[in-house]
Amino acid sequence: MKLATLRTAGGRTTAALATGNDSYLALPASDVGALLAQPAWRSMVEEAAASKEQTVIDAAAAELAPLLPRAGKVICCGLNYGDHIQEMGRDLPEYPTLFAKYADTLVGANDAVEVHGSGRVDWEAELAVVVGSELFRADEDLAREAIAGYTVVNDVSMRDWQNRTLQWFQGKAWDGTTPVGPVMVTADEAGEHFDVRGYVNGELVQQGNTSTLVFGPAHLLSYISQFTTLRPGDLVLTGTPGGVGMGMTPPRFLKDGDVLTTEIDGIGRLENQFRIHAPVAVPA
Amino acid sequence: MKLATLRTAGGRTTAALATGNDSYLALPASDVGALLAQPAWRSMVEEAAASKEQTVIDAAAAELAPLLPRAGKVICCGLNYGDHIQEMGRDLPEYPTLFAKYADTLVGANDAVEVHGSGRVDWEAELAVVVGSELFRADEDLAREAIAGYTVVNDVSMRDWQNRTLQWFQGKAWDGTTPVGPVMVTADEAGEHFDVRGYVNGELVQQGNTSTLVFGPAHLLSYISQFTTLRPGDLVLTGTPGGVGMGMTPPRFLKDGDVLTTEIDGIGRLENQFRIHAPVAVPA
Known part of the structure; x- marks a missing residue:
């Protein structure tokens, strides 16, 4: 369903x-x-x-509306597709790179996204896992059973803020900038692997298949559950394939009015227009 | 009060x-x-x-109980005391280094702390700011008015997990490992600067004064509010002074049965015994 x-x-x-x-x-x-x-x-x-x-x-x-407007945890895995890792100039990881954001970041599948204060707004098309039952210190089999379903997310990132410090949070946790939806497909009806694509104004910029994930959905849930409880409605983002704007030569970012499309076959499509307002004076 | x-x-x-x-x-x-x-x-x-x-x-x-058991946001600033920054071998920052955790990490001022799966449990005594009113894209004056009060936190960190990847989250977001309390002192009754101290089994290991913070409380709240909404009951941790275990030669970590004391004059004292269980097999 x-x-x-x-x-x-x-x-x-x-x-x-x-x-x-x-x-x-x-x-x-x-x-x-x-x-x-x-x-x-x-x-x-x-x-x-x-x-x-x-x-x-x-x-x-x-x-x-955002699929999970009150998700208690939105935990993201970075650097999880082999091709994207190489694009960012990094080695294949031994452990998943994890960071957190809050439900305030989420917007609906067709909502406009308003950005004030960043001039380097980048895209990250991703498969996201929706948690269906409580998990704490669970093995991978239990974690697999706890997957309620899958949805589409774009982990839109403000690269200027993300690169201000070692920790990515301040470039990732902007309210109302992470499109999610349009639906959750339950695990029993979803395939095992997913084609993930991102488009800017209709031009294909990102493409990957989740079969190339270094850490798959059940592994991620099990790993996270070793230290924090996952609960129904929590969201785990599995990382983005190659093709992000900051990896391009020259780097390319969203402009005011651009439409970002994020698509996974068998789940659905997000289509979000961006309103990039002139950067404001912010504390430095 | x-x-x-x-x-x-x-x-x-x-x-x-x-x-x-x-x-x-x-x-x-x-x-x-x-x-x-x-x-x-x-x-x-x-x-x-x-x-x-x-x-x-x-x-x-x-x-x-944990002072704010259902805090919507627990946002932490790292590398914010000059002496701690030097101890970690880093330069003074232009921007605050921010990372997030969830309310599940919080435990009461005298609760036992159970750790399964880390052998490098370290301490970080900190002043924390309790948000009293909603803030979004607020300047520093508005942010200062939005401070409800101050409390004591120990941002206990699993250094083995923290250092597995570039992002600190997985070493910081362990359920039930971040003591907070014993009380919130309202801003009108609190002094401007605070002496922060940490002890292991009664031995003073950390000491600092918040007058040496690179980014003060109002600045941090204003900065964070540029991208995400802060609400009443949210918690912002201001960073830890020098004296953490991983900065010692040789590095020193909490052992099973150790008592960690975290103290700020005029607010109160946390006293937490640690139960460090043998590391379990976790997905690698």
């Missing part, structure tokens, strides 16, 4: 099931994260699909 | 006011973060203090 979080009246959201007939079925949870927090979420979805009192939302009218 | 979060019956917590008479007064909020989320929190505290129906908790019987 494919699950989404849709905006409804009054600034609210609802979890929804994509029916496959250009419509969504509203589910009794405010968002996909709140749905996954219910241990019986699968039967809740099945009941809603079988119910005679359905709230059907036309896909054309549906507005996609 | 001095505010704490205390454990009560049934695994619950309550915000509480330290009366100065070896007792606490229970406040109508589950923890200090929930209290600060009420815009009128000051008058709520004053009303509780003036009320004739007080719930008084004897300090000797009080059990300190």
Whole structure:
């Protein structure tokens, strides 16, 4: 099944099931994260699909909210595709490079992205894993079973801020700049490997297949769970393939008005227009 | 005023006011973060203090919970004391080095700390700033007004994991390993500068004064708010002075049973015993 979080009246959201007939079925949870927090979420979805009192939302009218607007943890793996690692001039890693951001970074699949104060806005198309059950110090088998599904993310990065210091956080944790969605495909319906692509104004700039990940989804979840608890609705980003703007000669970054498209076959497509405002004076 | 979060019956917590008479007064909020989320929190505290129906908790019987058990953001500044920067062999920075962790890392002021899977557990005594009102793209004056108060934190770090990759997160974000408390002293009652000290089994190992911070509290809050929203109950750690174990010759780390004490004059003292379990097999 494919699950989404849709905006409804009054600034609210609802979890929804994509029916496959250009419509969504509203589910009794405010968002996909709140749905996954219910241990019986699968039967809740099945009941809603079988119910005679359905709230059907036309896909054309549906507005996609961030899939997991209140994710407790958004943990990212960097340097995880062989080709991207070489592009950045680094060796293949022994351990996953991990950094954190907060749910405030997330925006919907078709939302405009507003950036104030960075002139080096770069793209990172990624497969993201949605956690479906609590994990702490779990082995890889348990971690694999805890994967609720997969979604598409663009880990948009402000390279000027990212490179100010050794730690990437301040270039990665900008509110409302990380598109996520349009849906989560449940693990049972998703393939094993995914083609990940990024486009700027329709031009293909990134392409990779998750079969070339150094650390796969179950390994990442198990590894992270050795030190911190993962819970339903948490998001783990698996890293980006080659083709980011800062790796180009000369480096290339998003301009005001550019449209960034992020696509994974079998999951869906994010399409986000960027509003890059003139940098403001910030404390140095 | 001095505010704490205390454990009560049934695994619950309550915000509480330290009366100065070896007792606490229970406040109508589950923890200090929930209290600060009420815009009128000051008058709520004053009303509780003036009320004739007080719930008084004897300090000797009080059990300190993490001050901000559900902090939305715990953002840390590294390399912020001149002497610690030199100890780590680095130059004085132009920008604050920032990294994130989650509220799951926090433990109470006198809680035991359990560590599974690290053999290089190090200390970082720190002053932490508690955010009192929402900040986004705020200047330093606004940021200063948004400081609710100050507390004591030890940013305990697993140096083996921290040094596995370029990003420190996996050495910093271990559940239940970051002592915080015992109280938050409100900004109006706190001095401008603080003496920060760390002890291992009673031996002084770290000492610094926040007057030597490269980036002070208001600057840090303003800087962070340029890219992400800070909210009441968020915690910003200001970095640690010289004297960490990995800077010693030879390097020194916590052993099973060691007691780590973290102290700031005018705020209080954390005293945490460490249980360092034999490293387990973890995915490499």
